[in-house]
Amino acid sequence: MPDPHNAIPEKLLTSKNTRDICPDTVRRVWEECRRKYKKPKDAEKAAREALHGISGAFMTADEARHLAWDMQEWSIKKTDVGLEKMLSRHASTRERLPVSDIDALYEQVFAITGRPRSVLDLACGIHPIYLGARGIETVGVDISGGAVSAVNGFHEIYEAPVSAVCADLLCPGAVPKRRFDMALLLKLLPLLERQRGGAARDVMNAVNAAWLVCSFPTRTLGGRNVGMAANYAEWMEGHLPEGFAAEGRFETGNELFYILRKTS
Numbered sequence: 001m002p003d004p005h006n007a008i009p010e011k012l013l014t015s016k017n018t019r020d021i022c023p024d025t026v027r028r029v030w031e032e033c034r035r036k037y038k039k040p041k042d043a044e045k046a047a048r049e050a051l052h053g054i055s056g057a058f059m060t061a062d063e064a065r066h067l068a069w070d071m072q073e074w075s076i077k078k079t080d081v082g083l084e085k086m087l088s089r090h091a092s093t094r095e096r097l098p099v100s101d102i103d104a105l106y107e108q109v110f111a112i113t114g115r116p117r118s119v120l121d122l123a124c125g126i127h128p129i130y131l132g133a134r135g136i137e138t139v140g141v142d143i144s145g146g147a148v149s150a151v152n153g154f155h156e157i158y159e160a161p162v163s164a165v166c167a168d169l170l171c172p173g174a175v176p177k178r179r180f181d182m183a184l185l186l187k188l189l190p191l192l193e194r195q196r197g198g199a200a201r202d203v204m205n206a207v208n209a210a211w212l213v214c215s216f217p218t219r220t221l222g223g224r225n226v227g228m229a230a231n232y233a234e235w236m237e238g239h240l241p242e243g244f245a246a247e248g249r250f251e252t253g254n255e256l257f258y259i260l261r262k263t264s
Contacts, residue, residue, distance in 0.1 A: 008044050018048065021055050022143040024168040029054070054191075055144045058125060063089040064146040067126065071150075071157055083133050090147065092125040092187070096253065102130060105252055112248040112259045113211045116181035120209060123188045124164060126150050132160035139176060140164035170199055175206040183209035187217055187255070190232070204241035212244060212260040219254045229256045 012018050012026045030047045037043040059067075067089040074082040080099045087093040087102075096102050110116075117137060121128055124140030128151045131138040140151050142164060151164035167174035169192060185207075189200040204212060216232035219225055229251060236258050240246065248259035 008040055008047075012044070012047060012051070017056060018051050020145040021051055022145070022166045022168045024171045024174075025054065025143045026051065028168060028170060058092060059090045059144065059146055061146075064150065067150050068153065071154055075157060078133070083130065086129055087126065090126045093127055093130065096255075099130070101253065105257075106134075108250060108252070109213055109248075109257070109259060113182060113213075113261075116211070118180045118182070120176060120180040120183040120207065122169060122175070122183065122185050122203065122207075123191070124151065124184075127184070127186070128162040128164060129154045129160075132158075132162035135161070137161040138163075139178075139180070141167050141169065141174060141176070143168050169203050170196055175203060177208060180207075180209040182211040182213060183207045184213050186213070186215045189214055189236075190216060201239050201241060204239075204244075207241075210262050212241070212258075212262075214258045214260065216256045217254060218251060218256050232256055 009027055009030050012030060013023055018026060026047075029050045030043070033043040033046040033050065037046060067086055070082065070086045070089065074086065084097055084099045087097060087099070093102075096105070115136075119131060119136055119138045121131070121138055121140040124138075124142045125144070125147050128138040128140040132151075132154060138161065140148070140162070142148055143166065145166050148164040148166045151162055154160050155162050165176075169175065169188075185204065189204075192199040192203060204214075214236065216228070216236070218229040218232075233249070233256065237246065240260065243262055243264040244260040245263050246258055247261045248257075250257050
C-alpha cells in the first residue's frame with residue numbers, strides 16, 4: 001500500500017495558497033512537518049501554516065495584482081509617488097516607507113561603503129524594484145514566486161538593471177556564486193536562525209561580496225521595545241562571518257543595521 005504521506009507534497013505544490021512558493025521550500029517544510037506528526041492530515045495542516053508564515057504574510061494575491069497595475073502606471077510618469085505605491089504592496093518594503101526614508105537609509109549605508117555597482121538582495125521581496133529605480137544593478141533571491149515575477153516584470157517593462165530567482169536559502173546552492181559589491185540581508189538572519197540553528201552564519205559565509213548589510217528588527221509587531229536591539233547586537237557581534245569586520249552600526253526606524261566589510 002502506498003505511503004499516504006507521499007501524495008501530500010504534490011497537493012502543496014499545486015494548491016492555490018502554496019503553489020507560488022519555491023518548490024524546494026515546500027518540500028523542505030513538508031519533510032520537517034512529516035517528521036513531527038504521525039497523521040498526514042496533521043502534517044499537511046502544519047506545513048500549510050508554516051508556509052503561510054514564511055511567505056504568504058508578506059504579499060497577498062490581490063497586492064500582487066495591484067502591483068502589476070502600478071508598474072504599468074509608472075511607465076507614464078516615473079515619480080517617487082508611483083514608486084512608493086509599488087513598494088507599498090509588500091510588507092517588507094511597506095514598513096520602510098516613505099521613499100524619502102529609504103533614500104536616507106541608503107545615503108547612510110553608502111557613506112560607509114560607497115555606492116555599489118552590483119547588489120545581491122537575499123530574501124528580497126520586491127525591494128530590487130526600489131534599487132532598480134535608483135539605477136543600481138541588483139540580483140534578488142526569494143522563495144516567493146510572486147515577488148520574483150514582479151521584480152523580473154519590472155526589468156522587462158523598464159529594462160531596469162534588476163533580476164530575481166526563486167530559491168530557498170536553507171537549501172544547497174541557493175546563494176549565487178558570482179561576486180557582488182554588496183549583499184543585503186535585511187531582517188533575514190533571525191528568520192534563518194529560527195528555522196535552523198547555524199543557518200544564518202552559513203548563508204553569510206556563502207555570500208561572495210565586498211560588503212554585507214545586515215539588519216534586525218528592534219520592535220515587536222505590536223511596536224513594543226523589549227530589548228531586541230541589544231539582543232541582536234550581541235548575537236551579530238558574536239557571529240561575524242569569517243573574513244569580515246564590522247565597519248558601521250546604526251539604528252533607523254525600527255531596524256538595527258550592521259555594515260560588514262570583507263577583509264580577506
